[in-house]
Amino acid sequence: MSYVNKSWWQPLALGLAAAALCAGAAIAQPVPQAERIKLCGVCHGKDGNSRMPNTPSLAGQPEFYLTNQLFLFREGVRNVPGMSELLKGLKDDDLVALAGYFAGLEPKASDETIDPALAKRGAALIGPMRCVSCHLPSFAGQEQMPRLAKQRIDYLIHSLKQFRDNSRSGADTLMSNVVIGVSDDDLAALAHYVSSQ
Amino acid sequence: MKTMAPKILAIAATAAALAFGSGALHAQQKGFSTLDKTDQSKSKQNLNLKGNPQPATATQLEKIPLDRIKLPPGFKAEIWSHGHAAARTMVMGDKGTMFMGTRVIGRVYAITNQGGKREVKVLLQGLTQPNGLAFRDGSLYVFAINRVLRYDNIEDKLDNPGEPVELTKAYDLPDTVHHNWKYVAFGPDGKMYVQVGANCNICEINPGTHGQIRRYNADGTGMEIVARGVRNTVGFDWHPVTKELWFTDNGRDWAGNEGPEDELNRVEAGQEGAFYGFPYCHANGIPDPDIRKPNACAGVVLPAALTGPHSAGLGIKFYTGTMFPENYRNVAFIARHGSWNREQRFGYDVAIARTDGGKATIEPFLTGMLDESANQFYSRPSYVFQMADGALLVSDELHGAIYRITYSAPGK
Numbered sequence: 001m002s003y004v005n006k007s008w009w010q011p012l013a014l015g016l017a018a019a020a021l022c023a024g025a026a027i028a029q030p031v032p033q034a035e036r037i038k039l040c041g042v043c044h045g046k047d048g049n050s051r052m053p054n055t056p057s058l059a060g061q062p063e064f065y066l067t068n069q070l071f072l073f074r075e076g077v078r079n080v081p082g083m084s085e086l087l088k089g090l091k092d093d094d095l096v097a098l099a100g101y102f103a104g105l106e107p108k109a110s111d112e113t114i115d116p117a118l119a120k121r122g123a124a125l126i127g128p129m130r131c132v133s134c135h136l137p138s139f140a141g142q143e144q145m146p147r148l149a150k151q152r153i154d155y156l157i158h159s160l161k162q163f164r165d166n167s168r169s170g171a172d173t174l175m176s177n178v179v180i181g182v183s184d185d186d187l188a189a190l191a192h193y194v195s196s197q
Numbered sequence: 198m199k200t201m202a203p204k205i206l207a208i209a210a211t212a213a214a215l216a217f218g219s220g221a222l223h224a225q226q227k228g229f230s231t232l233d234k235t236d237q238s239k240s241k242q243n244l245n246l247k248g249n250p251q252p253a254t255a256t257q258l259e260k261i262p263l264d265r266i267k268l269p270p271g272f273k274a275e276i277w278s279h280g281h282a283a284a285r286t287m288v289m290g291d292k293g294t295m296f297m298g299t300r301v302i303g304r305v306y307a308i309t310n311q312g313g314k315r316e317v318k319v320l321l322q323g324l325t326q327p328n329g330l331a332f333r334d335g336s337l338y339v340f341a342i343n344r345v346l347r348y349d350n351i352e353d354k355l356d357n358p359g360e361p362v363e364l365t366k367a368y369d370l371p372d373t374v375h376h377n378w379k380y381v382a383f384g385p386d387g388k389m390y391v392q393v394g395a396n397c398n399i400c401e402i403n404p405g406t407h408g409q410i411r412r413y414n415a416d417g418t419g420m421e422i423v424a425r426g427v428r429n430t431v432g433f434d435w436h437p438v439t440k441e442l443w444f445t446d447n448g449r450d451w452a453g454n455e456g457p458e459d460e461l462n463r464v465e466a467g468q469e470g471a472f473y474g475f476p477y478c479h480a481n482g483i484p485d486p487d488i489r490k491p492n493a494c495a496g497v498v499l500p501a502a503l504t505g506p507h508s509a510g511l512g513i514k515f516y517t518g519t520m521f522p523e524n525y526r527n528v529a530f531i532a533r534h535g536s537w538n539r540e541q542r543f544g545y546d547v548a549i550a551r552t553d554g555g556k557a558t559i560e561p562f563l564t565g566m567l568d569e570s571a572n573q574f575y576s577r578p579s580y581v582f583q584m585a586d587g588a589l590l591v592s593d594e595l596h597g598a599i600y601r602i603t604y605s606a607p608g609k
Contacts, residue, residue, distance in 0.1 A: 064250055064252075067252075067253060067254075068252075068253050068301070071253035071302065072253075072301075072302075072303065075302070075303055075304065075322045075323050076303075076322065076323030077302070077303035077322075077323050077324070077325065092253075092254055096254075130235070130237050130244075132244070132245075133237075133244055133245055133246065133247055134247045134248070142247075143247075143250040144248070144250040144251070145247070166372055166373060166374045169325040169342075170301070170303060170325065172248065172301075173326075173342075173374040173375040173376070173377070173378075174248065174375065176373070176374045176375045176396070177233055177375040177396065177397050177398060178233065180232065180233070180373075180375075180396070180397070181232045
């Protein structure tokens with residue numbers, strides 16, 4: 001399937017290596033908030049809108065959601081290579097401040113190409129799968145539930161598969177219930193639709 | 198009803214687990230479809246109902262709304278400990294350490310008494326919803342989702358618990374995650390009781406593997422099924438006199454604001470392995486609207502009491518202390534975490550269940566944390582614990598605090 005990045009981890013790992021290089025030992029020391037934000041931007045985009053495959057956009061995510069995820073990364077509950085290391089030593093207040101910053105940025109559409117046929121199929125799945133109860137009809141997300149609109153398609157597909165295959169630790173298990181048994185193609189259709197919103 | 202030989206059930210469970218595998222196969226398997234059958238459009242509920250957010254930080258001491266708590270005359274609430282975000286399960290070690298499990302935040306706390314003041318330590322972190330805790334012979338058993346760990350001599354190693362004994366393989370729990378944050382406890386028979394929830398809101402679970410309460414030897418051998426057709430219990434206890442197992446059970450969502458109501462159930466002595474109805478029959482004999490079956494409630498053990506629509510009864514403890522008045526002896530305290538799938542909120546309190554044989558009546562106990570007119574809640578009571586002196590502890594997940602309830606006779 002051409003729309004699925006075959007080696008999603010590779011650019012991610014590169015980006016993290018870059019970030020880790022910049023950060024070095026510095027992240028464990030008191031680092032000004034502006035420096036931290038710059039580091040996040042290496043992978044997640046300067047304006048919080050990611051252009052890096054399989055790396056999520058953070059701009060306009062609910063602050064509550066971002067805070068929770070930062071906690072889960074710091075404490076090693078949610079495992080993404082590099083993220084725990086980057087956040088180690090940050091205080092609760094630091095995490096809340098980072099979340100607040102990215103929540104306040106303007107989300108922009110992903111630079112990936114939306115497949116209209118897939119998006120149309122995805123639109124038909126939204127109702128039966130009850131997506132809008134939590135993610136809202138605008139897919140802007142709320143509280144602990146993330147924004148899906150304008151999110152990267154490859155990241156959405158990757159996440160949906162993790163939920164389905166019970167490999168996303170730290171997430172609300174409700175998502176696992178929603179997508180259990182759903183085919184790869186349907187997950188891709190959902191991703192194309194919600195990203196286009 | 199007749200008890201099915203637990204051994205046969207155990208073998209069936211293994212066979213079913215082998216046959217089913219995971220992921221998309223579930224949906225295609227003939228006979229069982231674990232696809233969620235929720236038909237939200239039929240429920241006539243507000244479709245924007247959603248799960249309550251759980252913060253990753255604890256509430257500052259002065260902002261914990263203690264003065265909202267209402268109790269019967271003579272009872273008093275105070276804050277026993279605070280600063281442990283996402284507080285849920287409580288078990289106590291032999292040397293007085295309070296161990297606390299959590300869900301989303303992935304921590305296990307150790308709370309110790311330092312000169313009359315509580316000191317909170319993050320004992321373990323990075324686990325996936327370590328809600329299940331048990332303590333015996335100096336060892337702390339930690340059940341995260343699909344992971345079982347034992348920390349020996351833990352109270353001597355609170356600063357550095359070291360590597361645990363891994364019991365995950367021995368317990369061989371299913372790999373699904375939904376409704377599988379654990380509740381565990383040692384029974385009066387010395388066995389470890391473990392629940393395996395239905396991994397959906399409403400679906401045809403594989404009865405060989407899901408919707409069960411099981412018991413094991415402490416090392417994970419000798420599995421037997423104690424109760425079947427149980428949707429999502431995350432609290433149980435044994436009646437102090439009859440030694441029978443009582444458990445709370447959370448009813449399904451998206452079938453109306455009024456229920457089916459949550460349940461308090463009893464496993465009658467000699468009836469281990471009995472069927473409690475999920476997914477076909479709920480509450481006091483309500484056939485499921487989305488999964489139909491003729492005679493849906495035939496052979497189903499109906500609840501001892503209904504505990505309210507979407508109230509989310511979690512922890513349950515029978516009171517055996519002497520601090521509270523005589524009429525609280527052997528009464529079960531139930532922490533009701535509070536609703537999400539109900540337009541008018543319900544629960545957010547501690548209720549009591551007075552049992553009589555196989556039946557029970559429910560009464561309010563700790564209230565005041567739900568403002569009904571504003572439809573707003575101020576607490577998420579999760580578990581209850583009885584101290585050696587008879588005081589009752591209540592954990593509050595929302596604020597990351599434990600309340601201590603004491604009694605002194607009026608006029609004293």
